[in-house]
Amino acid sequence: MSQTAIVFDLDGTLIHSAPDMHVAINHALERVGRPALELSQVISFIGNGVEKLVERSLDATGGCSSDVTTRTLRHFMTYYSQNTTTFTKPYDGVIDCLNRLxxxxxxxxxxxNKPTGPARQICDALGIGGYFDIISGAEDGQPKKPDAAPLLRCITALGFTEKDVIxxxxxxxxxxxxxxAGVAFKLxxxxxxxxxxxxxxxxxxxDDWSRYELKTSR
Known part of the structure; x- marks a missing residue:
């Protein structure tokens, strides 16, 4: 297949979602008697899924056990599921870029690595859901990035192979x-x-979505 498809990460790539996650994790920490974190700390904990975000936040505020992790994760998800786009927005230039593509x-x-439900909810609320043929998020019992499986599964669902995707x-x-996954990468x-x-x-x-180009070094 000669045509190229593009698969995007979501948080920190298309959208600046850390402010809402910051509020949600501080709400959860307060519920289990922990101090609040700064936004920069929360940003540093994002990337491996919400479970890791919660674990890292607990580690930074006194350590975690399985019981407190479970309770904190539940508080986080309950709050975050109802407050996903209070402060979250696409980065400047994202929508124009998606229109061009x-x-x-x-x-x-x-x-x-965000759960599929909230990922779709956020994309729809921000008006970008319709640009994507597939929105694939974390699923219970399935490996998360950086394991190749989620990306390869997404590529297969899109109808492409790894050599035809960025x-x-x-x-x-x-x-x-x-x-x-053996896929070309753009940062x-x-x-x-x-x-x-x-x-x-x-x-x-x-570093600027208005200057995004399809070409890569591969």
């Missing part, structure tokens, strides 16, 4: 996911990059 006939999908993300988790460097990744060619990184 759609006009060019490029198939698009989302592969995220994965666009903002983090070391996303870079490793693409590497594990949005204006997101939540919290760990170093190898130096990428200039065509494989960007």
């Amino acid at each position: 759609k006009a060019a006939g490029i198939p698009m999908a989302i592969c995220t 994965y666009v993300g903002d983090s070391a988790v996303d870079y490793q996911t693409a590497t594990n 949005f460097s204006g997101g939540y990059l919290n760990a170093p990744i190898p130096e990428l060619p200039v065509t494989d990184r960007f």
Whole structure:
């Protein structure tokens, strides 16, 4: 297949969602008697799914046991599911970029470690859900990124193979996911990059969605 499809990460790539997650995790921490965290701390904990966000937040505020982790996760999900887009918004230039890609006939999908339900809810609320043929999120009992399985499953559902896809993300988790899956990677460097990744060619990184280009080094 000669046509290229694009799969995007969601949090920190297409949308700035950390402010709502920050409020939700601080609500959950308060419910279990823990102090609040700064936004920058919460951003540094994003990337491996909500379970890891909760575990890291508890570790930073006094440690965690299975019982307190379960309770904190429940408080977080209850609050967050009702407050997903209070402060969350697409990054500047994202919607214009999606319009350009759609006009060019490029198939698009989302592969995220956020649970599928909230991911779809957020995309629809922000008016971007209709751009994507597939919105694939974390599922109970299934591996999460950086395991290659979620991305490969998303690519298969899209009707493509890994050699015909670009994965666009903002983090070391996303870079490793693409590497594990054998998929070309492009970095949005204006997101939540919290760990170093190898130096990428200039065509494989960007910090402004108005300058996004399809071409990669591969």
